[in-house]
Amino acid sequence: MKILVFDIGGTSFRRAIYENGTISGYKKTDSPNFLKFPDKTIDKLQEELVTAIFKEYFNISKETNIDGVAISFPGIVYNNEFINEAATLWGRYKKTLNLKKILNDRISLPIYILNDVTAAGYKISKNYKRFCVITISSGIGNKVFWDGYPLLNNGLGGEIGHINVGHSIMCNCGNIGHLGAVSSGRGVIQLANLLKNELSNYKDSSLFNQDINTFNLVNAFKEGDLFAEEVIRKSLKYLANIINVHINSLGITKYVLIGGFALALGKKYRDFLTNEILKLNPFIINNPEMFEELIILEENTDTHCLEGAGIFAELNRIEVLT
Known part of the structure; x- marks a missing residue:
């Protein structure tokens, strides 16, 4: 199962291919955020972000078969579909964005969207059972993991x-x-x-x-x-x-620091x-x-969110199949 994984941060935009617990084709560029481009509207920044995702998907899908897309996102993610807030990317913008629907209009594959700290937690949960992961980077957030799964409630936990x-x-x-x-x-x-x-x-x-x-x-x-x-x-x-x-x-x-x-x-x-x-x-x-x-x-965390997004996609695929 090959998953095209994205780690969209407030500062950096990363992508790779996740397969059987390994990462390949890693690429890192700047994220289009409101601080770097203060003259652009939030709608324009969102459009550029979506365009960047499409560009990476279509370029990679020409060379290899992709089974799904998983996105680690720096904000409140509801129902693995809606982005309610992403302050490090869009500042005070409060309008809900149905990112999954937008992407599915052009990508006819399963799409999995989760909060970036949650994604990192899935990777870290391979080593610890019960812990709180805290990211300190452009923003700050956390997730509590209990026996391999995050404690969430409509994206609010953490x-x-x-x-x-x-x-x-x-x-x-x-x-x-x-x-x-x-x-x-x-x-x-x-x-x-x-x-x-x-x-x-x-x-x-x-x-x-x-x-x-x-x-x-x-x-x-x-x-x-x-x-x-x-x-x-x-x-x-x-x-x-x-x-x-x-x-x-x-x-x-146990508190695991990343970022x-x-x-x-x-x-x-x-x-x-x-x-x-x-x-x-x-x-x-x-x-x-x-x-x-x-x-x-935590050390060597540059691909943690990418790997965690891939793990999340695998878990969700298994649940669907069973």
């Missing part, structure tokens, strides 16, 4: 990026105070620019009078820049609080997050095994 955590910064979705506005890759840059006027160590930072972006902030953090460390620490206080609620309410004690921003910051970022959680939940440290595996920084 939208921690849009929980109000009580600050005054605007989220990509247009609301104030969301976790994603301070703890995602884009959010941390917003927070850094706000803290330039509040933290005295900014003047001694390598970022002083610089246009702060994810690249120079990550480098400064890794090099021990005190301002960059404080920015990351403050951003993680919000995330740690959400994780602590998860621990105490659901009993989840380009988290992976770029590395083990030091993982340690900072663990320490912030311990400040809120000192009971964890009494269980050394739990403490060591509380936060796991």
Whole structure:
């Protein structure tokens, strides 16, 4: 069974062919998002995205037989068909998009659409039974997996990026105070620019009078820049609080971090997050095994969503056949 798989992120657009648990024909380009193209309407950006999917499908289907298409998408996906929101791609746009219907108008194959963090979770569930996967990239989101399956309800489960955590910064979705506005890759840059006027160590930072972006902030953090460390620490206080609620309410004690921003910051970022959680939940440290595996920084995740989308397609095909 050959599945053409797409991982559509807020920053990158990936595609590959998934067959028998392996990925081939990997390709990565930029996603058409509202930040990169601020002068384009959302309808136009959606049209370009759909056109890109069609182009990849028709080019690949000329060379190989495809049995289905699976799409990992960065937003609320309802009934594996409707896109209700995708803030990292389209900002405040609230109109529901029936992506499956649009694609099926020209692609007469089974089409499977799922949230991108859910897709990554299917890949990670090969190694862990009960866990919460958290992506920290353009946006921030999560999914809880229990014995190989995500806990979902009409696409709502896992939208921690849009929980109000009580600050005054605007989220990509247009609301104030969301976790994603301070703890995602884009959010941390917003927070850094706000803290330039509040933290005295900014003047001694390598970022002083610089246009702060994810690249120079990550480098400064890794090099021990005190301002960059404080920015990351403050951003993680919000995330740690959400994780602590998860621990105490659901009993989840394994959190797997993915996403380009988290992976770029590395083990030091993982340690900072663990320490912030311990400040809120000192009971964890009494269980050394739990403490060591509380936060796991997943490695080599560039194709996780692609592989997870392929796994999802296989599972759904098996359910239909049986």
